[in-house]
Amino acid sequence: MKGHRAPQLRRRLGRADLRAVPETRRALRELLRHWGGPGRSEIAELLTSELVTNALVHTDDGAVLTATVGPRALRVEVRDFVGRLPRPRAPDPEESTNGRGLVLVQSLADDWGVLPCEGEAGKSVWFELDAEAA
16 A cells, blocks of 8 residues: 555663663553454563563663564564674573573564664664464
């Protein structure tokens, strides 16, 4: 449809501002109020929380979140300004919550990846989630 823009959420996240995590979840929940099959928006919230938390905890600068609702899928990108690429790692059993973010994204997203930013510092970590469960 010409001139039609996909619903989108775009947020600038301040450096180490972990209050942004629940605020982002609420904004995403509102964006996805009428999107997807049962449980899909909850998965999207969880994965988005993981990417936002990783960007704010593991980088020295803020980040930019973009969530775009397409006709069949949701795409969420979190761009930070540090070139170091993340890798999923097996969580340490001694640590109750750390180390599981990218493992969750890898397990629950329909697709995901990391794109270095061309010509500038940083990367974009993204995932896509189909509107209906596969």
